[in-house]
Amino acid sequence: MRNHCIFLYFSALLAGCTAGSGAAETASGLPVVAGCFVTDSDAVNVSLELAQTPQERRKGLMGRDSLARDSGMLFQYQQLQSPDHGFWMYQTLIPLDIAYLDESGVIGNIRHMKPCASSSGADCPSYPAGVEFIIAVEMNAGFFAANGIESGDRLTLGEQNCIEPTPGRDTL
Template sequence: MNLIRAEVAARDADRQQGLMYREKMGANEGMVFVFDGPAQVCMWMKNTLIPLSVAFIDERGTIVNIEDMQPQTTDSHCARKPIRYALEMNQGWFRQKNIKPGMAIGGLPQ
């Protein structure tokens, strides 16, 4: 089991701000984006200074896909199907913990 300290971005303004302008993040820290219902979601890294990995997670808590994202880019990284959550962590965190698509994430906010 891995304990994550994730800030919650559930409002539009919080989701738009995301992790922009942050210069560092702790080893088990991240941000979970909560969407009102299953949605087709894409993320980008404009004004984001640290490399991140994002796990796109469906309403049951199952990881759909994981994408690595490079700092200060506008490349779109999209969920492969409608999702309810996106969890951003330091780049490589999911790989280091051997967390893969199809696995479940517990304790997500409702």
């Protein structure tokens, strides 16, 4: 029951962020939502593609040779995933960082993931979460560290939750 309520909460939140809010679609056809990573001292604006279906999550950022500085992909699940569940980098051409978030949008763990050049997915390492999660967010490698985002910080969705970036902020 708890997992069902969590899924409904995030589904409603994501629907509210995309419906009627001017949410765009990318070349991939996925909807995009504004978000903010909120730290103790700042909020960092991001633009996130939404991967909500199993097919969208499987494809992820495969085949992309670049990702805009403050853009990433949000992977939403219908129920909590175990700490052993992870992501891999098969056919992913750029290094990424991934944040694993709980049902409140709080980051439980951040991992660095390197591209896998192997032609066989079986040769690519997996990057398990190490914590239960219901959402994962992939960003360019170094994004979280460069912006002072760490475990315990929170992701909020929707333009109304964002503030203007701090002038002079170091970003990727």
